[in-house]
Amino acid sequence: MKYTEFVTEVHERVQNFYGEKCIVTVQKALKNNAVELTGLVIKKAGENAAPVIYLEDLYLNFLKGEKIEKIVREIIEADELARFNFRFSLPKLEDVNQIKDKIVCKIINTCRNSNALDEIPHRDILDFSLVYYCIIANELNVNATFLIYNQHMEMWGIDEQELYELAMKNTFKILPPRIIEIEQLLLELINDENCSDGTRCEIREQLDKRCSVPMYVLTNTNRIYGAVCMLSDNILREFADREGDFYILPSSIHEVILIPDNNKINRFRLGDIVKHVNETQIPAEEILSDSVYFYSNSDKKISQLNIIKSEADYTQ
Numbered sequence: 001m002k003y004t005e006f007v008t009e010v011h012e013r014v015q016n017f018y019g020e021k022c023i024v025t026v027q028k029a030l031k032n033n034a035v036e037l038t039g040l041v042i043k044k045a046g047e048n049a050a051p052v053i054y055l056e057d058l059y060l061n062f063l064k065g066e067k068i069e070k071i072v073r074e075i076i077e078a079d080e081l082a083r084f085n086f087r088f089s090l091p092k093l094e095d096v097n098q099i100k101d102k103i104v105c106k107i108i109n110t111c112r113n114s115n116a117l118d119e120i121p122h123r124d125i126l127d128f129s130l131v132y133y134c135i136i137a138n139e140l141n142v143n144a145t146f147l148i149y150n151q152h153m154e155m156w157g158i159d160e161q162e163l164y165e166l167a168m169k170n171t172f173k174i175l176p177p178r179i180i181e182i183e184q185l186l187l188e189l190i191n192d193e194n195c196s197d198g199t200r201c202e203i204r205e206q207l208d209k210r211c212s213v214p215m216y217v218l219t220n221t222n223r224i225y226g227a228v229c230m231l232s233d234n235i236l237r238e239f240a241d242r243e244g245d246f247y248i249l250p251s252s253i254h255e256v257i258l259i260p261d262n263n264k265i266n267r268f269r270l271g272d273i274v275k276h277v278n279e280t281q282i283p284a285e286e287i288l289s290d291s292v293y294f295y296s297n298s299d300k301k302i303s304q305l306n307i308i309k310s311e312a313d314y315t316q
Contacts, residue, residue, distance in 0.1 A: 001062070006068075024043075025043070032112075032285045037055075038054065094156075101166075103163065107125070107228045109129075110127055110128055130164070132164075133148055135174065175226070177218065178226075180217050249274050
């Protein structure tokens with residue numbers, strides 16, 4: 001069954017399950033890095049918003065042999081759970097005073113999002129762009145977010161500089177930065193009750209293969225869009241005061257890896273690692289950059305390392 005046929009079949013089955021109680025629609029969503037996903041939206045009468053259930057991963061499960069009946073049940077269960085968590089008291093979005101303390105920022109790849117950035121207020125830094133979004137929590141401490149577009153800025157009567165000032169004031173207060181040794185993070189993941197047995201086995205393999213070079217993960221307490229923490233001067237200075245100069249490897253839009261410079265690290269190898277991980281392990285919509293960055297303790301700033309075409313170029 002082709003993907004389009006799968007989408008049609010799932011759509012019809014879910015709609016038949018709900019009957020007239022809900023309207024089930026198929027929607028395309030343009031995500032980060034120009035990745036387009038297909039989702040089902042199950043909306044009851046009178047609702048002005050509903051969660052989206054994306055179908056790409058479910059189709060992969062279907063190709064691996066999972067029955068379509070089971071996939072439909074999973075969609076219905078996921079919708080019910082999301083609907084339970086989706087109860088939000090939304091502020092008046094036309095009033096900036098009601099949301100100004102909820103405006104935060106994240107970083108995305110500039111080149112991969114060049115078309116989308118035409119409609120989004122942003123600030124270019126190195127090879128990525130700082131963009132703004134609003135984060136709203138409900139009584140269950142579940143967060144809903146929406147990206148801020150030029151039309152929002154015009155409606156609020158503010159400019160990008162004001163957005164930037166609000167976001168930099170809020171981001172690291174609402175989502176505090178956190179640095180943790182990578183081994184400790186992997187152990188935390190193993191002990192997470194939501195971690196599957198298969199994932200636990202993969203993590204244990206990673207722990208067994210860990211290298212002698214100390215590595216740290218920089219993210220935020222939610223581990224969502226945490227790569228922006230590399231713009232926190234305080235957290236970087238504190239780490240540099242303890243470890244000296246260090247490299248920054250963009251693991252994803254959610255986190256970066258910090259590696260202290262021991263004067264023996266091959267910069268070419270670091271760039272190769274980043275590119276390989278992006279190509280083989282990171283979902284396309286979560287890639288931040290293929291670059292490697294360097295933080296100088298003496299200069300107190302981040303620089304982007306030049307792209308090296310080959311190791312021979314590096315050694316000459």
